[in-house]
Structures are given as C-alpha cells and as structure tokens.
Amino acid sequence: GAGVSQSPRYKVTKRGQDVALRCDPISGHVSLYWYRQALGQGPEFLTYFNYEAQQDKSGLPNDRFSAERPEGSISTLTIQRTEQRDSAMYRCASSRQGDSPLHFGNGTRLTVT
C-alpha cells in the first residue's frame, strides 16, 4: 500500500487476555519501529527492526511485551496477560533505512478493561 497500515484500529480487551497488533510497513522499507503514546505525551520508543532482525528492544516495558518481524516486512507486537496500564495508542513507523525519515501509521488504540 501507499502508507504504513496498522490493524486493528481499535482493540478493547479484558485484563489478562493476550493481544496482537499488526503493522504492515511501506513496501521496501528496511527499518520498522514500534512506539507507544499516552494522551498528551510524545511517542515512547519500544523496539525496532532492520529487516527481520530486532536491533533494539530496550524500550519494551517488561517481558509481557514482544515483537517479531519474521520475513522482514509485516511486524506483530504481542502483549500477553494485558493490564489496564497497557491501555494506550500503539504506533508503528517504517523508514527506508536508519537515517531516513519515519512514516507513521494511524495507530492501534488499545483499551484494557
């Protein structure tokens, strides 16, 4: 597609359930980033990939969070045993390479009840 696509746009889940958030980057983009954004705050770095390799996951809050990009294209961010504090907008971005500008998707709004 023309831009970064994220699905679902909205996700409501009950505490304790697992969720998987999907990101389809711009075709040919090497780097893929995941951010989390709380209302009124800047995006918080979670993790990023170059091709299929996860380069940095230091921003993942705890071991309930994981991400993969097995074929170097689509990426999934998984949150296990969700908690209310996980509620936020999750944003994916891709870029041609590390120094190139980021292109963001519209995000997935996660609400944990």
Added chain:
Amino acid sequence: LAKTTQPISMDSYEGQEVNITCSHNNIATNDYITWYQQFPSQGPRFIIQGYKTKVTNEVASLFIPADRKSSTLSLPRVSLSDTAVYYCLVGDRLESSYKLIFGSGTRLLVRP
C-alpha cells in the same frame, strides 16, 4: 544518549513567522536532526531533516549552527492549521542501535 530540549508550548498569530528552537548538546558526529509535526489523533509526520547549516523545503526551514548543539525550525506565515505538536529528534546511536527518541515536543497554538 542524545537528548533534546524544547519549549513546552508557544503561541502565535496567523501570518506570523514561528521559530522553535531545540537543544541537543550531546549530538553525535553522524546524527541527523529531524523535525516532526503531530496533529491530534494522527501519527507524527515528517517536516524536515538536516545535518548542518540551513535546509529549506516547501513547508519549513531548518537552521543548524556550526556546533550543531541546537537547531531552529522556522515556519513562515503560520495559519490556524499549523496548530500542532512539533518534535525535534536526533539519531541516538549506540553500537548497532539507532533508537529515535521523541521528547515531549512543543505545542504550538496559532490564534486568529
């Protein structure tokens, strides 16, 4: 780790030029400086990127002094639709990593 400091908020009026300055005292030699704009309910959008001196595109100019410890985003003749949050980023290299860290940004309010 490179970090940036920006004013929390700025007010302006339609038709004025707005200059937002960002400090990045620990910028690394190979780092670029990039500015993003974010409207409510949307993801950040790239505005401009530079390494040194001056860069201009159709929406903004970016001024970077020789020491690169700061940069200034200049928006000419702002309109109401320029009301948004503006983020300054520098590449945050650590060995093979290239984290791009967003700060809190500058909330620009353009008044009629």
